[in-house]
Each structure stands twice: as C-alpha cells, then as structure tokens.
Amino acid sequence: MQTGEGKTLVATLPVYLNALAGKGVHLVTVNDYLAKRDSAWMAPIFEFHGMSVDCIDYHQPNSAARKKAYNADITYGTNNEFGFDYLRDNMSHSPDDLVQRPHHYAIVDEVDSVLVDDARTPLIISGPIPKGDRHEFNELKPKVDDIVAVQRKYLTGVLAEAKKLIKEGDDKEGGFQLLRVYRGMPKNKALIKFLSEEGVKQLLQKTENFYMQDNNREMPKVDAELYYVIEEKNNQIELTDKGIDYISGKDDPDFFVLPEIGIEIAKIENQNLDKEKEAELKEELFKEFGVKSERIHTLNQLLKAYALFEKDTQxxxxxxxxxxxxxxxxxxxxxxxxxxxxxxxxxxxxxxxxxDATQTFATVTLQNYFRMYRKLSGMTGTAVTEAGEFWEIYKLDVVEIPTNRPIAREDKEDLVYKTKREKYNAVIDEVTKLSLAGRPVLIGTTSVEISELLGKMLSIRKIPHNVLNAKQHKKEAEIVDEAGRKGQVTIATNMAGRGTDIKLTDEVKAAGGLAIVGTERMIRVV
Incomplete structure (x- = not known):
C-alpha cells in the first residue's frame, strides 16, 4: 500500500476483527515514536467499540503495568520490545512473572523492514560476567594508537605516489600501490574520493584480481610493508609480521607469541621434577597461554575499533x-x-x-520470534520486491493495493556531482531557494556526521533549520511537528523515514508542498 494512503487507519479493521477472539492482537511498529503515536491516534476507534488498547513502550519491562498492557485486547509496541519481553519470560522463575500471553495474531507495520531487513538481527539479553577476564584495553591502547598513526602516515604517502604513477600512465605500479593503500585503510576519505574518479576503481579491481589468483599467492608482496591488513568485506583485521614486531618492541619480542602447549608440556615432563613442581610449572604455562590469548584478542578488537568503526556513523x-x-x-x-x-x-x-564484559543469557532472532504467531500479517509501501522471500520464509502472500487517487508527488531525475563539496553546495543552494519560496524542506542524510555538516553549512547561510539524528532523538516529536511549516528546513538521518507523518497546511500545499532532497541514492524517502 503506497505511502500516505493510510496504512495506520486501515490496520484498525483486521485488528478489531481478530481482537474479537479475546486472545490479544499485537500491532508491531519499527520505533517507539510510532508505537505511542499510533496507539494514541487509534485508541478512540477501538474504545468506541468496547476494546481495550495499550502500548508496552509506555511501561517498564517486567512491571505489572506491562503485563496489563499485554492483557489488553489490542497491544501496540516495537518489534524489539516484543522480542525482549519474550526473552525475559523465558528467563522467569515463576509463571506469575510472565507478561506475554500465547502469540495469537500480529500485524507488523513496515513489514519488509522488520521481517526481511532485520530478520537475522539477534535480540540478546546479556549480563555481567561474575568475575570477568582482565582486559588490557588501557595498557594496549597507546600501542594501537601508535601503530594506526604510523600506518596512516605511511599510506598517505603511498596514496600520493599511486596518484602520481596513475596520472603518468604507469598503471601496473600505480595499481600495486593503490591496492596496498586499500588493504591498509579502505575507509580513508581521500582514497574513497580518488576511487570515485573514472577508471580508478576498475584498475583497483583488476590489480586485486591479479594478486588474489592462485589462492592469494602474490598478495604477501602487497602486504609486505603494512603493519596490519583490513579485510573490509569480512569486517576482519589482521596484524602482519611487521606489525607484530613493531608492537612487541625489542624489549619483549615474545609479547604476543603464544607458547606451543604440547611442546612446552613435554619439556616440563622430561625434566623429571617432583609432582608438585611439575604441576606448578604447568599451571604457569596455562596461565601465560591464557594471558597472551586474551592479549591478542584485545589487540584485535582495539584495531577493529580504530580501523573499522567511525564515530557518528556506527x-x-x-x-x-x-x-x-x-x-x-x-x-x-x-x-x-x-x-x-x-x-x-x-x-x-x-x-x-x-x-564490564558481559555474557549472553538469552537470544532470539526477529525471524524466529515472529514465526511463533499463529497468524501473521503486515503492511508496507515497499514489499513487492521481497514477495519471494515473504513466501519462502513466512508463507505470506503479498497483495498490492492501488492508490485511491493519482499520486501527487513529483519525482525528479537524480543529479550526480564529481565531488562531495560540489554536491553539498548544490544541496544548500537548492534548499535555500525552496525555503525562501515558502516550502518546507526535508533533507535526507545517511549519517549523524553528514547531517551535522549540512547543519553548519545552513547556519553559515543563516537559514533556520532543525537537525533530527540519533543525538536529538528526544526532540523527535517536536521536530517532526514543525517540519511541515512554511519555509521550515529539517535535516534528518533515516530516523525520519518509515512511518513519519509530516502535516502540511493549506498555505504550504499551495506553495508546492513538502520538498524532499536526498543526499544519497539509497535513502528511502516517504
């Protein structure tokens, strides 16, 4: 059913019908803002027909109020909260502590997002480890800080050299240097910008294919000067021999070298020591092995944190x-x-x-949770492309409902720019023009960082605006409420995506309605 056609209102019909059985109906939304909003909007209809309505997101987990919400005829809530309540019920010691009833019927709003996009996402309840392993994060951090800085400095020079060689037409050596940079810092912004130039990505792919042939036989030549190698596709990172030597230092070359347990035990046993001394030496050996194993793991996680995870993105x-x-x-x-x-x-x-470190107590995927319902259905504006998956996994048919009236939205062609600077400047120029014409504007971005950058650019132009991202999530209702006003500019991450309802006045509709500017192609605009 197309966006804006009234899925929230239409859902009241099957919800009421299935609630008549008295076994409870769950209406599942993708976020707590929508759960609270929809339950408040639709409650008068249900209550008029004698049904009780509640929303679990208003109440604390494991509380009497939440149990009461589940006992209502119709219960609204987010997919995660329904899943976590199921896990908590599985950890309960007494039947009186259970909050959920048997899973009778659910309607999932934005069903493709919940049952396909997030289907394999595990919901995990964890708790502190009673006596957790001692991690050396603070001790190893300066070493990791140092090695990351050294590799970044080295590869910045290699990237400059690769650009020069490729410009001069030496694709063989230039491609080799480019692959080395890609293997060492794939998320580097200068590298990503260079790869967007014509023919450069193809050259990198061709060079990578050459060095990967015969089971990566030639790849060590590329990695020889690197301190660590990043496998971006697998989200893995590995220290090279050069990196291990650099971090270990000359003082303690065996800092990261795991003892060969079998060989070392044989050595101890060959010394013909008394049983107590032998047991003591073996205990020390196992202790050393445990400390070094944990140290290697800690170091790898620190390298991942520095090289693969970006603040204001992940x-x-x-x-x-x-x-x-x-x-x-x-x-x-x-x-x-x-x-x-x-x-x-x-x-x-x-x-x-x-x-403190944590351990997993209970886990379930959204896919497995929703398959527990005796009857399952959903609604969205974008399910047709996933129709095969819905049938294969959930045995659900997809029915497309035509729009009540012709779609008023005017879709324009994409504009592609050579650099991000040109693109963002063009976005700001367009937004300024639209805002001055009296139209509210919604700018879609993919990360907190980009939303804040565009906010600063609008501030320089003295254009009043609101920024809706993960940092401002508490002001969401207020920002969305203002987003449809005359000349209002709202910059949003995909928070203002599924189900967000921006109300427009007649004056705004006359001026041309809400203008939406997407800064990336993959944004889902509603």
Missing amino acids: YVVMDNKVMIVDEQTGRIMDGRRYSDGLHQAIEAKENVKIE
Missing part, C-alpha cells in the same frame, strides 16, 4: 557513553552493546569509562 558518544546507532533506522539502540570485547575497545578509543 556509534555516538553521549553522556560519556558509547551508544550504537541502528543502521536501518538511524536511532540509538539504547542498552545495546557490541559483543566479544568490541564495545570495551571502542570505549577505550573514545576515552570513556570501560564497562
């Missing part, structure tokens, strides 16, 4: 805490932490308090 720092930003919705995933020591590594990188 996470933000607020109130002296590292908070994960959901790639799909642009919202802060409150209470979520990266596992396996990665979150602590990012905390060390950002100089905030390093929290």
